[in-house]
Amino acid sequence: MLNRLVRHTHFKKAYKFVTAEVRLLASIAIVSGLVLGFFSLADEVGEGDLDVFDNFILMLFRDPDNVDLLVGPVWAHEMVRDITALGSFSLLGLIVLGVSAYLLLLRLKSEATLIVMSVAGGTILSTVLKWTYSRPRPDLSVMSTQFTSSFPSGHAMLSAVTFLTLGTLLAKIAPNRKIRIFFLGTAIFLTAVVGLSRIYLGVHFPSDVLAGWCVGAAWALLCNIAATVLQRRGEVTASVGSLLAKNAHGRHI
Template identity: 55%
Template sequence: MDAKLPSSSDGILRGFHRDGMWLIVSLFGAGSLLLSFGLLAEEVIEGDTRGFDRAVLLAFRNAGDPSNPVGPPWLEEMGRDVTSLGSFAFLAFVSVAAVGYLLITRERWYAALVALAVVGGEIISTLLKIAFDRPRPDVIHSVRVFTASFPSGHAMLSAVTFLTLGTLLAKANPDRRVKAYFISLALFLTVMVGLSRVYLGVHYPTDVLAGWCVGSAWAILCWCFIRWAEVRRSR
């Protein structure tokens, strides 16, 4: 008896099933991150994180002179260099370059993904800062700040931008080791930017945690929306 070869329709159905499972898992992950943000925000509003915030913040300061971070002067300068990777200007340049490349290569859906993620992330960050209006830490720092403290905009936007671009680069390469490298690099850059904000004394650790939660959730939701739109368009 001849073996039955899989039809093209079977492959399409398997593809839809696989995309559906990934969509469910991704939405669950985004929901968990948003729930974590909500619980964290509630604790911050009630003042229950003051002891933790203060202890971690002071752990990065010189015991004899809390106005200075721990370590030699070159380490503080390095911290400022790292924190600039999460600045709106740098991330805007990187995002515009990525969108331009994707448009040239006719990857319009992914160009829309980057634009939606970054622009939407900046809007959400601004609205959340206005809503919570948390004062910045009262330690002396050498980095100028212009907005409220919660959540950290650098942490949030770096998570949105680096995770979105890292996922795109991973998707473009079939080698799993390369995929893991790009995702790991995106996570590393996101974490380092967030830590630099606490090290420089411009954010409480809960600001950074909140930024990571919202930024990662928004990046996942944007990716889910684009994948859903792609699947619907291919039917």
């Protein structure tokens, strides 16, 4: 009986180890694929191979008789403008500060630091890429003057970096599976709608948004890999539930 229990325990540990390693390798493979996708898009944009595709998608949201007019009712236009603001630097910064403050209140200093460094690094990377490619914006924008170049979309990239980094890290410290799914699903949804709003408003070409998603998701996954390594070392808490249980135990002592 004891021998069977020992064998079962060793099997569970081995299974968890193998599963964790497979997930880590899969994450690295996905990051590689996303980076490759970004450079493929960059090459095709530079050669003009995506011009027809970009213009076709943009015109789906324009009145064919007057390309300066968006399709849909006026209230929809305002709603999309509100959605696109979710990917602005100022609003994302406030979200990061709010979540980081919450984590600090839970005494999760490493997690808060990781989020701030991840988003700050993604912001720097986005700026460097925009300077490097310097693609002009579409001539269809209904918004105010844009001050940065078009490729990749900063809103799409930074929303992916911020929301996916927050989603994956919060999922890691979530107390149960349902909350983990909620965090990840919300992060993916917000990333998607921000990028689509940029296309609808004509502020970016579709290839700009696709490229922003690729590099933003790759960066967020890299940060997730870093969080996984830190979690194994015990520098990132396994879950909020375990932290609260530990604190409760300390109070009882």
